[in-house]
Amino acid sequence: MRPHPGGLDKLGRYVIRASLLGLGVPYCLVIALYCVVGWPNTSQPGEGKYQRALHPTRVLNLNYVFMQQVGMVRFLPLYYRIRKFYSDAESVETDVPFGRNGNTLDVWWPTDTDSSVNDKDPSQQRRKPILVYVYGGAWMAGDKNLYGLLAQSLADKLGAIVCVPNYSIYPKGIVTDMLNDLVDTMAWIKTSELITSLGGDPEQIVMCGHSAGGHLSALVTLNLAQRSATEAINSKANESALEASSVLSSIRGVIAISGVFDIRDHYGFESWRGVEDLSGMWRVMEGRDNFDKYSPTLVLKDLDTQQIAKLPPFVLVHGTEDGTVPLSASEKFAAALSHHGVSVAMAIIQGGGHAPLVLDMMEEGRHYHKEMTTIVVEHAQRLFQGGES
Numbered sequence: 001m002r003p004h005p006g007g008l009d010k011l012g013r014y015v016i017r018a019s020l021l022g023l024g025v026p027y028c029l030v031i032a033l034y035c036v037v038g039w040p041n042t043s044q045p046g047e048g049k050y051q052r053a054l055h056p057t058r059v060l061n062l063n064y065v066f067m068q069q070v071g072m073v074r075f076l077p078l079y080y081r082i083r084k085f086y087s088d089a090e091s092v093e094t095d096v097p098f099g100r101n102g103n104t105l106d107v108w109w110p111t112d113t114d115s116s117v118n119d120k121d122p123s124q125q126r127r128k129p130i131l132v133y134v135y136g137g138a139w140m141a142g143d144k145n146l147y148g149l150l151a152q153s154l155a156d157k158l159g160a161i162v163c164v165p166n167y168s169i170y171p172k173g174i175v176t177d178m179l180n181d182l183v184d185t186m187a188w189i190k191t192s193e194l195i196t197s198l199g200g201d202p203e204q205i206v207m208c209g210h211s212a213g214g215h216l217s218a219l220v221t222l223n224l225a226q227r228s229a230t231e232a233i234n235s236k237a238n239e240s241a242l243e244a245s246s247v248l249s250s251i252r253g254v255i256a257i258s259g260v261f262d263i264r265d266h267y268g269f270e271s272w273r274g275v276e277d278l279s280g281m282w283r284v285m286e287g288r289d290n291f292d293k294y295s296p297t298l299v300l301k302d303l304d305t306q307q308i309a310k311l312p313p314f315v316l317v318h319g320t321e322d323g324t325v326p327l328s329a330s331e332k333f334a335a336a337l338s339h340h341g342v343s344v345a346m347a348i349i350q351g352g353g354h355a356p357l358v359l360d361m362m363e364e365g366r367h368y369h370k371e372m373t374t375i376v377v378e379h380a381q382r383l384f385q386g387g388e389s
Helices: 005-037 049-053 056-088 144-158 175-191 193-197 212-228 239-250 263-273 296-302 305-309 327-339 356-362 369-384
Strands: 092-098 103-108 128-134 161-165 200-210 251-257 314-319 344-349
Touching: 056 144, 056 356, 092 144, 092 175, 103 144, 103 175, 128 144, 128 175, 128 212, 144 161, 144 356, 144 369, 161 175, 175 200, 175 212, 175 239, 193 200, 200 212, 200 239, 200 369, 212 239, 212 251, 212 296, 212 305, 239 251, 251 369, 263 327, 296 327, 314 327, 314 356, 314 369, 327 344, 344 369, 356 369
Parallel strands: 128 161, 128 200, 200 251, 251 314, 314 344
Antiparallel strands: 092 103, 103 161
């Protein structure tokens, strides 16, 4: 029996509609995205920006990335708890101005510490080490106000002071401004009356950064080592070298979580995901010609033996299922550090993604809370005590 011609026509219309819907929705989403953030303006030679932007592979990859971001809505309840905690917190001094770029930072201390330590003699107290937390956000987003839960938890578990600075995220600043902000943060710590009144030890600083914050924490440490070497030649004539050496000597270690350490490699990964034109990374790094200059893995190769000897230990933490910054980023940096004789420890979180490693540290009971908190706290304690990682 032959199928009824009308049935074939009906089936064909369904197939056509489904095909148009399957193609139309992803393309409409991408076009809307480009209309909001701007069309690509870094086209390869011989390739138009619209041709590049609407290539089928790029469209599919961007839709996948978009769905990943939509999945972050599951953290909305945590976001509301973060905001409430920050507004109600007492063991903190918020919005403290510092540095040359008009930024502010928050200073957190353990909840069991008497906030009236100004009335006591700090010299008679156990000096508290200081952890500087540098948040991520692709060098374009983030705010210290979102990290109060994490800062308070780390302050309590470490018996430490935790400083969370805002830095000059793009477009307010580029990578050099951000690095200056971190140097200014540590310089502020070393001269702050508030840190002294809280019993803080400005010679015991551990830097802890996530994602872009991990990149900046590693890079500023390497840059300080580069700058400090000149003081051995003529210390009296080079005040900036003395300053760099003083700041670097206070850094007892760097803990980088899900960090980006080779900008050129990461640009290639972003290209594979279809987001390199939407990302601000190439703008932040002053164009693609400067990628190597701001890549810790490559900067390390330019350090001489004397500069290498000045570097503190590093701890690298990364998840196996990180779809934003691949695990290989930390593995390659760890190999480079080890090759140059720098103390490095690598902690790999099975099944760990990108943002959850840090977000889960903010509340007990969350999936990675215990594992991540244990790793960060134990390594930070070892670094504060002057131990190798």
